[in-house]
Amino acid sequence: MSIFSKLNFKDQAFRLREDAILDATTSILASKGFDLMTMDDVANLIGISKPSLYKHFKSKEDLVGAAMIRLLDGASLQLESFPSEYSAKEKLSALLEWALRVRLDGGLPFLPSTSNAVREMLMRNLTYVGRVIKLNSKLEKLVIAAQKAGDLSRTLSPDVILFSYYARSCDPAVDYLQKFSKMSTDEIVENMLRVCFQGLEDAV
Template identity: 40%
Template sequence: MKRPSFRQQMLLAREQAIVACVNRLLSEKGYDQMTVDEVAAEVGIAKASLYKHFPSKEALAAAAMIHVLDRALGYVKNLLTEKRKPSEQLHKLVGWVMLQSLEGEMPSLPAQNSALRETLGANRDYMDKLMELSEYLGNWITSAQKAKELNPKLPPEVVLYTLFARACDPVLQVLKMGGQYSNEQICDYLLTTCFEGLRY
């Protein structure tokens, strides 16, 4: 009985290829500009086959988001093994996500598309992982605020949303397209504006 297992592996591999492709396209062109035909073409299968794996375009986006949440959670758990100040953990995490964005590995969905938001909100897997990540970050944030590493006057949720937003800031792409800074340099600048602000 080797064949079924083998086939399952093939399927899994194919789905991973699909998710990787969606990831890149979402990062490059965004949700609205990405077409399902395009995804199928780049993966190298027919569109109907794609729909056997994922029931809708929104499901494709959800799978991509779940994938990045998994990677982010993995990075966070690695950070936890190293002993650092909470603000430094946050700093490292945001820097890592910024680099992912610059390398086209970080999809970002439009905040304004309500239909998509509903689909994501109804997705258990996605919501669970988003919650889990938010709790890790929330703990770091409140700890950092108690230790006066981060501004304690800001509500923790404001800090949380700000970190999420800065990690996929459009300024990253703009500076990258300008072409005069390395990815590391861009991350450096934006980490400065995020944590230190523009003020001297």
């Protein structure tokens, strides 16, 4: 085996471990939140030493930032995967469905909505901010296109629609429905999408 092959294998192993670290971080964030999560929690969950963890991420802030960046990248990739024949509203609906399913599976913590300190910490991460701006721009264009097509209200500001759309992905109703209702994941997702795009009234 050549030196290049060995290095390539090491790089792959490094990335796999990093993915495992981010998976563990996402899981702990979803259950404990940022303030209660520790680097020890992450290391213990995946069975590595804390010094090994610090080889990948030098602080809890860097680790959480990387986890959130990966989630944003996942959303962007999901958006790009939708068929070109989807309307703007269909793309918005399909992306929200993806986000809700990921969240119900414990993989989508919404840290920016939890505290000012967390928001400020993420805002200092320029890579994270760049990803947020890029995804927000794509979604804003979809909202405006859906309004022009008559699929979303033209009397509402695009900002109102966009931020209401974001709110649906971190709506605490999702958690309550999962914990206390007898609804399946599919039923929760279906009803949350209906609330988002049709409101609380029956269609006439």
